[in-house]
Amino acid sequence: MTAAWLPVRPLASIVFMSNDYSLKSRIAVVTGASSGIGAATALRLAEGGASVALLGRRADRLTELAEKIGDRALAVPVDVTDTAAVTEAVQVVRQRLGRPDLVVANAGVMLGAPFDTGEVSEWDTMLDVNIAGLLATARGFVDDLTSAAADGRADLVLVGSSASKLVFPGYAVYSATKAAVNQLGRILRAELGPRGVRVSTIEPGITATELGADMADATTRAALGEMRAAIEMMRPEDIAEAIAFGASAPARVNLAELLIVPTQMA
Numbered sequence: 001m002t003a004a005w006l007p008v009r010p011l012a013s014i015v016f017m018s019n020d021y022s023l024k025s026r027i028a029v030v031t032g033a034s035s036g037i038g039a040a041t042a043l044r045l046a047e048g049g050a051s052v053a054l055l056g057r058r059a060d061r062l063t064e065l066a067e068k069i070g071d072r073a074l075a076v077p078v079d080v081t082d083t084a085a086v087t088e089a090v091q092v093v094r095q096r097l098g099r100p101d102l103v104v105a106n107a108g109v110m111l112g113a114p115f116d117t118g119e120v121s122e123w124d125t126m127l128d129v130n131i132a133g134l135l136a137t138a139r140g141f142v143d144d145l146t147s148a149a150a151d152g153r154a155d156l157v158l159v160g161s162s163a164s165k166l167v168f169p170g171y172a173v174y175s176a177t178k179a180a181v182n183q184l185g186r187i188l189r190a191e192l193g194p195r196g197v198r199v200s201t202i203e204p205g206i207t208a209t210e211l212g213a214d215m216a217d218a219t220t221r222a223a224l225g226e227m228r229a230a231i232e233m234m235r236p237e238d239i240a241e242a243i244a245f246g247a248s249a250p251a252r253v254n255l256a257e258l259l260i261v262p263t264q265m266a
């Protein structure tokens with residue numbers, strides 16, 4: 001091919017066509033940022049240049065992480081099952097950091113037990129946090145996200161679980177809450193996608209975190225420990241990296257659903 005065949009493209013159009021994989025100037029909110037996947041995600045987004053609001057109940061952990069990140073982090077202690085408190089938290093984030101454009105609804109609990117002996121109060125906790133809390137988070141920030149989408153990228157990331165697809169006896173209710181998260185993501189994608197909001201569902205498999213440490217059923221808790229010890233678990237940073245990758249893609253690309261499992265587990 002001779003030089004005569006090469007199209008001459010003005011510099012401005014080349015700049016316009018380039019992909020911006022940066023997280024700089026993004027304003028992120030991460031629920032469940034006091035430990036595990038949420039803490040690693042908050043840290044990773046901040047490393048990528050985003051400002052980050054850290055939501056969760058344990059204020060001491062949030063403050064510690066905020067101090068580690070520096071002045072682009074804001075600790076906002078909140079229980080996501082308290083809708084009024086979530087509404088207040090939304091106001092605090094807007095006032096202190098600006099309009100959020102990247103919301104990671106990650107807070108969750110996993111309390112396993114056989115279905116016929118499981119504590120109904122534990123089912124209620126999972127329904128409250130994993131579904132109602134996630135809904136309160138998404139609804140609380142949805143106006144900011146649709147408004148942000150008009151100006152650039154806007155992301156609602158739902159942290160589900162591989163338990164929505166795989167079969168883990170002893171985790172019927174937990175798995176059902178995560179299947180609900182998956183379907184919620186599909187519907188929200190259809191509702192919000194046309195307005196430019198990317199709704200993405202990230203479904204991790206076994207990851208080394210505190211999840212499940214507080215379940216009442218000692219047998220299921222011990223079996224979880226054995227399952228974890230038998231493989232090389234993923235690390236919270238592995239999931240954080242996937243979330244950061246999706247959020248930093250160009251606005252036209254949505255990493256809609258991502259199943260991430262440990263290599264040694266089918």
Ligand SMILES: NC(=O)c1ccc[n+]([C@@H]2O[C@H](COP(=O)([O-])OP(=O)(O)OC[C@H]3O[C@@H](n4cnc5c(N)ncnc54)[C@H](OP(=O)(O)O)[C@@H]3O)[C@@H](O)[C@H]2O)c1
Binds near residue numbers: 038
């Ligand atoms: N680890 C895994 O193997 C795995 C696998 C699949 C999916 N996931 C999902 O990943 C997400 C994060 O879990 P993780 O593994 O990182 O476990 P984790 O370390 O136990 O983190 C759970 C987070 O949720 C927060 N949280 C719980 N109840 C809350 C409430 N009422 N209000 C506000 N925040 C609340 C906790 O903070 P506070 O206690 O401070 O409130 C904590 O920061 C969960 O949705 C979980 O289902 C994890």
